[in-house]
Amino acid sequence: MPAVTETRETVEKLAKSSYEWGFETDIEMDIAPKGLNEETVRLISERKGEPQWMLDWRLKAFRAWLEMEEPTWAHIHHPPIDYQDAHYFAQPKKKPGPKSLDEVDPELLKTYAKLGIPLHEQALLAGVEGAEERLPVAVDAVFDSVSVATTFRKTLAEAGVIFCPISDAIREHPELVQKYLGTVVPVADNFFAALNSAVFTDGSFVYIPEGVRCPMELSTYFRINARNTGQFERTLIIAEDRATVSYLEGCTAPQRDENQLHAAVVELVAMEDASIKYSTVQNWYPGDDEGRGGIYNFVTKRGICRGARSKISWTQVETGSAITWKYPSCVLAGEGSVGEFYSVAVTNNHQQADTGTKMIHLAPNTRSTIIAKTISAGHSDSTYRGLVRMQPKARNARNFTQCDSLLIGDQCGAHTVPYIESRNMTARVEHEATTSKISEDQLFYCRSRGLSEEDAVGLIVNGFCREVLKELPMEFAVEAQKLLQISLEGSVG
Amino acid sequence: MSGTPTVTQNAVPALEAFVARAAGQGAALADTGLPTRRVEAWRYTPLRSIADTAWQKAVPLSTETATALLDRLVLPETGARMVYGNGQLLSTLSALPETVRQASENVSPLKGVFSATLNTALGERGLDIRVPAGTDAGLLTLVSLSDGQDVSTHLQHRIVLEDGASLTLYDVSAGEGRYIANPRFDIVVGKGATLRHVKVQRESLTATHLAIVSADVAEKGEYDSFTLNQGSSLARHEAVVTLGAPHAMAHVNGVQIVDGQRLNDLTSMIHHAAPDGSSRQTVKTVLSEAGQGVFQGKILVDRVAQKTDGYQMNQALLLSEKAQINSKPELEIYADDVKCSHGATVGALDDEQLFYLRSRGIAEADARDMLVRAFLIDALDLVSDEGLRDLLLRSMTS
Numbered sequence: 001m002p003a004v005t006e007t008r009e010t011v012e013k014l015a016k017s018s019y020e021w022g023f024e025t026d027i028e029m030d031i032a033p034k035g036l037n038e039e040t041v042r043l044i045s046e047r048k049g050e051p052q053w054m055l056d057w058r059l060k061a062f063r064a065w066l067e068m069e070e071p072t073w074a075h076i077h078h079p080p081i082d083y084q085d086a087h088y089f090a091q092p093k094k095k096p097g098p099k100s101l102d103e104v105d106p107e108l109l110k111t112y113a114k115l116g117i118p119l120h121e122q123a124l125l126a127g128v129e130g131a132e133e134r135l136p137v138a139v140d141a142v143f144d145s146v147s148v149a150t151t152f153r154k155t156l157a158e159a160g161v162i163f164c165p166i167s168d169a170i171r172e173h174p175e176l177v178q179k180y181l182g183t184v185v186p187v188a189d190n191f192f193a194a195l196n197s198a199v200f201t202d203g204s205f206v207y208i209p210e211g212v213r214c215p216m217e218l219s220t221y222f223r224i225n226a227r228n229t230g231q232f233e234r235t236l237i238i239a240e241d242r243a244t245v246s247y248l249e250g251c252t253a254p255q256r257d258e259n260q261l262h263a264a265v266v267e268l269v270a271m272e273d274a275s276i277k278y279s280t281v282q283n284w285y286p287g288d289d290e291g292r293g294g295i296y297n298f299v300t301k302r303g304i305c306r307g308a309r310s311k312i313s314w315t316q317v318e319t320g321s322a323i324t325w326k327y328p329s330c331v332l333a334g335e336g337s338v339g340e341f342y343s344v345a346v347t348n349n350h351q352q353a354d355t356g357t358k359m360i361h362l363a364p365n366t367r368s369t370i371i372a373k374t375i376s377a378g379h380s381d382s383t384y385r386g387l388v389r390m391q392p393k394a395r396n397a398r399n400f401t402q403c404d405s406l407l408i409g410d411q412c413g414a415h416t417v418p419y420i421e422s423r424n425m426t427a428r429v430e431h432e433a434t435t436s437k438i439s440e441d442q443l444f445y446c447r448s449r450g451l452s453e454e455d456a457v458g459l460i461v462n463g464f465c466r467e468v469l470k471e472l473p474m475e476f477a478v479e480a481q482k483l484l485q486i487s488l489e490g491s492v493g
Numbered sequence: 494m495s496g497t498p499t500v501t502q503n504a505v506p507a508l509e510a511f512v513a514r515a516a517g518q519g520a521a522l523a524d525t526g527l528p529t530r531r532v533e534a535w536r537y538t539p540l541r542s543i544a545d546t547a548w549q550k551a552v553p554l555s556t557e558t559a560t561a562l563l564d565r566l567v568l569p570e571t572g573a574r575m576v577y578g579n580g581q582l583l584s585t586l587s588a589l590p591e592t593v594r595q596a597s598e599n600v601s602p603l604k605g606v607f608s609a610t611l612n613t614a615l616g617e618r619g620l621d622i623r624v625p626a627g628t629d630a631g632l633l634t635l636v637s638l639s640d641g642q643d644v645s646t647h648l649q650h651r652i653v654l655e656d657g658a659s660l661t662l663y664d665v666s667a668g669e670g671r672y673i674a675n676p677r678f679d680i681v682v683g684k685g686a687t688l689r690h691v692k693v694q695r696e697s698l699t700a701t702h703l704a705i706v707s708a709d710v711a712e713k714g715e716y717d718s719f720t721l722n723q724g725s726s727l728a729r730h731e732a733v734v735t736l737g738a739p740h741a742m743a744h745v746n747g748v749q750i751v752d753g754q755r756l757n758d759l760t761s762m763i764h765h766a767a768p769d770g771s772s773r774q775t776v777k778t779v780l781s782e783a784g785q786g787v788f789q790g791k792i793l794v795d796r797v798a799q800k801t802d803g804y805q806m807n808q809a810l811l812l813s814e815k816a817q818i819n820s821k822p823e824l825e826i827y828a829d830d831v832k833c834s835h836g837a838t839v840g841a842l843d844d845e846q847l848f849y850l851r852s853r854g855i856a857e858a859d860a861r862d863m864l865v866r867a868f869l870i871d872a873l874d875l876v877s878d879e880g881l882r883d884l885l886l887r888s889m890t891s
Binding site for chain 2: 292409418422425427437
């Protein structure tokens with residue numbers, strides 16, 4: 001592999017870049033040839049050792065995808081994506097499971113170190129005994145397309161929680177996967193979801209049994225690593241009656257030159273009195289100052305509150321990607337169920353984000369809250385796009401939506417496109433949106449107290465996003481605040 | 494988009510008829526295809542209901558029929574009046590204000606707006622006036638009457654206000670039968686000029702009303718509009734207002750009252766293309782029975798339009814189980830030093846307010862009326878001319 005030179009070049013480039021987590025790891029890869037056809041789908045399914053029903057499901061999705069057109073309604077612009085010019089499968093060369101840290105590929109450990117995963121956690125990832133009780137967060141690290149190691153399985157298993165790579169779940173819990181996969185986001189739901197359904201290579205599966213409060217926060221670090229591989233994650237989380245789970249997803253990606261396609265699907269199912277909290281810090285490589293490179297992030301996230309009084313809460317901090325296309329949604333089908341969406345989307349340089357949510361109220365007494373904060377700087381464009389729909393049976397349903405946009409600099413754009421549809425007279429919808437800039441008064445106040453302009457902007461922006469950031473689990477809130485500041489570097493002064 | 498469209502391309506009877514008529518007038522229908530739900534701008538107001546009719550040119554309206562129709566309307570007693578019947582001026586019933594000049598303007602056509610495209614292809618000459626600089630032309634009532642079955646009219650009005658001029662236009666459309674009224678207004682508001690445009694749409698309940706207003710406002714000019722959308726089986730009032738010079742101002746207010754199986758739609762685009770502009774919009778919709786209301790309001794702020802102040806509020810009141818509202822308030826902003834906000838609410842009458850009134854001995858029906866009226870009054874109060882406001886109120890309840 002000529003990766004040694006490439007790595008050196010990358011490191012050189014990095015020296016000039018502000019993207020803190022841009023690096024590449026030189027690991028032996030098993031890569032499928034470029035291109036997408038039925039053979040690719042069959043190959044992925046075969047490599048994953050999947051049963052026939054899974055292959056059939058993938059093929060159904062692939063055939064639907066062939067008939068579909070790429071959506072053009074979002075407020076984003078990019079050169080046409082050549083779906084044939086990418087690898088759809090890449091995984092680190094398989095070795096027998098590591099029995100000690102020494103057996104783990106040192107390159108992988110270096111990656112974890114750069115990601116900030118502490119040493120004892122790395123040991124955990126490699127399966128060293130005795131370290132388990134020390135950590136409150138379970139990490140299912142996705143290294144490229146395959147989950148390399150999973151921690152805390154034991155503790156979780158004792159509680160009856162299943163938390164594993166989805167490919168394991170397909171083999172080990174086929175009845176659960178078959179029952180729920182594609183029920184929230186059908187295979188032909190949209191162009192990118194169909195693509196994902198056909199070629200997804202990994203992701204997480206979470207099952208919380210009846211009455212169980214998941215004993216720890218679950219988190220996954222997503223990484224894109226191999227050059228020219230699209231990342232197609234599939235996540236499925238099921239919370240049975242009275243179950244509770246908080247899931248954290250965070251990602252950083254190495255720097256690279258060409259655009260990379262990322263099309264994930266996340267499905268959440270909440271049964272009676274169940275509660276799912278899904279938090280995301282998205283920090284894919286956004287491209288350089290001129291807008292070159294960067295990840296194309298087309299994500300379908302949807303949860304269904306199936307049971308009465310169930311609750312699904314999405315919190316996202318979106319600072320990365322060249323293009324973000326993402327609408328985490330809630331289908332409120334259970335009486336009295338609750339949907340929440342808290343979002344901060346930051347775009348800088350030439351980033352483009354079109355993101356928001358959908359709240360579909362199907363049942364009586366359902367409630368939803370949308371708080372969306374949009375910050376645009378540089379030459380970027382950021383759009384909030386949201387739908388609130390009150391169906392005829394949504395008696396006494398309530399929605400409150402607040403969208404605030406902040407513009408930093410006169411070369412960027414911030415847009416708000418809410419759709420409000422009500423078919424029930426007793427349902428109440430309230431929406432408000434504002435657009436403004438950082439006021440000179442606030443800046444002056446901070447500056448007169450000795451803060452640098454950048455620190456002042458950081459402080460004000462963090463204040464602007466406070467309502468959302470406080471919804472994040474603590475360890476993510478800290479990271480998110482830092483991220484906001486890094487993302488806006490160079491946008492003032 | 495150019496060239497002669499061939500009839501065979503369109504299997505839709507309405508389009509075939511429109512294309513043939515346009516060809517007869519030496520024009521071409523630029524866009525082919527009626528907007529369906531798949532067209533974003535028409536997702537809530539699909540034009541399926543007009544597709545199966547071969548709409549013909551309307552025959553001229555007799556003065557007697559026109560007079561009979563006029564008698565049913567609530568119209569201002571004062572000021573000048575211009576009356577159009579089935580797309581033609583009824584000169585015996587019409588007179589322009591003395592200070593207003595007949596003109597012959599050419600305003601560039603709006604691209605990509607279906608109502609405008611249709612009107613461009615089939616246009617019939619309507620008002621074409623110019624208010625001289627510094628002149629207050631007072632009140633002009635414009636009445637557009639339609640009467641017929643499966644006919645359509647496409648009046649083209651052009652109104653130019655020179656610098657410092659002002660005019661109040663009371664614009665009423667009404668009729669009898671099943672027809673399409675597709676009026677278009679090209680409006681130019683000069684420096685420091687003011688056009689107050691009060692519109693009352695009370696078309697026949699089987700009619701389709703597709704109106705398009707495009708207004709260009711110059712420095713310190715003001716386009717102040719209010720639309721009452723109350724008639725038609727399907728009606729869209731669409732306004733495209735461009736604030737092209739500093740300190741220009743726009744008001745695009747309205748009230749929609751929808752019952753039966755009808756659909757009324759108020760769509761607007763306020764384009765801030767210069768600094769220091771301001772725009773205000775309040776739209777209230779009351780829906781009963783199986784009525785459908787649509788509000789789509791976009792505020793677009795260009796990069797140069799710093800210090801823009803934009804405000805938009807739209808509220809809907811649902812009075813029945815089958816009523817439906819679709820609302821899409823939209824901000825598209827490219828300038829950083831702006832103050833733009835919008836708000837939207839949807840809901841039913843407040844039970845506590847009803848209870849309060851009932852407990853004071855007011856009958857339920859009266860209490861409801863009172864609350865509906867209170868809901869609408871914020872928007873109606875934005876009509877500055879008291880006389881016209883009274884007229885609107887009477888018109889609403891007649």
